[in-house]
Amino acid sequence: MIYAACYRMLGRADAAEDATQETFLRLWRNAGRWRPRGARFETWLYRVAMNHCLDLLRKAKREAPEEAVPGGIEARMDGADRQDEEYFQAERRAAIDAALGQLPPRQRLALTLCHYQELSNIEAAEIMEISVDALESLLARGRRTLKKKLAPLREHLIGQMDDERPNQINGAP
Amino acid sequence: MSDQTRLMARLERLRRVAQSFGGDPVRWPAADRDELAALFASDESADIRAEAQALDNLLNEASAPQMEASLEQRVAAGFAAPPAPRSIAAWFDEIAGRFGLHGARLVPAGAIAGLGAVGLASGVFSASMQASVTPESEALAYAEASVMLASLDEEEGASWDAD
Known part of the structure; x- marks a missing residue:
């Protein structure tokens, strides 16, 4: 779980591995500093890991400019045949990864915890040390930003959903 | 509060929840889940559902972590x-x-x-x-x-x- 969360935050396997190792080293060094106060150990571990990831992202932002989201994929997807599907999936994945990577770190963290790690809003808010309302706000802003950046892909996907399963959204008959 | 007003209020809350937590009720706040899930499956919320689920599907296409x-x-x-x-x-x-x-x-x-x-x-x-x-x-x-x-x-x- 820690590696997966670090990967979602940092976007690279090598960085996620380093962050995971660092998290457990900090756990080892600072085990005596954990104070229960009714919170779970898992929450604390996540907090150590995610704080470390936020630090790394802040440093990276200072050192490197942002990459642009690859563009033009949606236009080529419209004319793609089956043979091209794998290629376009990879390109689409790269576009999604880039859009996620450009989110402000705290929005990305909220999305990582709630969407990818599937933690409850209460658990995620505890890890981020913010209120549940503040978490909801971060999530809404993050998803709104992604929706704009990925609009062409999203519209393409909605079209696919309509074509493939009319009147059967969400498993309804 | 009339039924119509109540429905509008619930739709507004549903919109906010879906815009924050996406189109899978499993990820929604427990306090809202039961009340809003039925509304989410209804015709009134078709646009909310389509938007939220489309973005979820894109997010699920992101590269997945593969731990060595x-x-x-x-x-x-x-x-x-x-x-x-x-x-x-x-x-x-x-x-x-x-x-x-x-x-x-x-x-x-x-x-x-x-x-x-x-x-x-x-x-x-x-x-x-x-x-x-x-x-x-x-x-x-x-x-x-x-x-x-x-x-x-x-x-x-x-x-x-x-x-």
Whole structure:
């Protein structure tokens, strides 16, 4: 779980591995500093890991400019045949990864915890040390930003959903 | 409040929840889930549903983490490095001495810590752990147990100190 969360935050396997190792080293060094106060150990571990990831992202932002989201994929997807599907999936994945990577770190963290790690809003808010309302706000802003950046892909996907399963959204008959 | 007004209010809340947590009710706040799930499946919320689920589907296409098996060993090696390798029993004795625990008290404390270590290991790593005690699993047990036993001496209501 820690590696997966670090990967979602940092976007690279090598960085996620380093962050995971660092998290457990900090756990080892600072085990005596954990104070229960009714919170779970898992929450604390996540907090150590995610704080470390936020630090790394802040440093990276200072050192490197942002990459642009690859563009033009949606236009080529419209004319793609089956043979091209794998290629376009990879390109689409790269576009999604880039859009996620450009989110402000705290929005990305909220999305990582709630969407990818599937933690409850209460658990995620505890890890981020913010209120549940503040978490909801971060999530809404993050998803709104992604929706704009990925609009062409999203519209393409909605079209696919309509074509493939009319009147059967969400498993309804 | 009329039925129409109530429906509009619930749709507005549904929109906010879907815009924040997406189109899968499993991810929604528990307080809203039951009340809004039925509305979410209805015709009135078709646009909310389509938008939220489309973005979810894109998010689910992002690159997935693939943890290398060697990471588990490297993390465990980090645990093992600072303290010299010792038996778990000797380690418990030392910790127990710190907190004034003696004799029979060690049994439940050790059992709890040992069970906690298994829980930590199985939760932290997606790869399965070996059933037998290895230097790596013992190191993980040290880490988890140190956290749990250290907490025995702390007063309630003390603060977190994550980093």
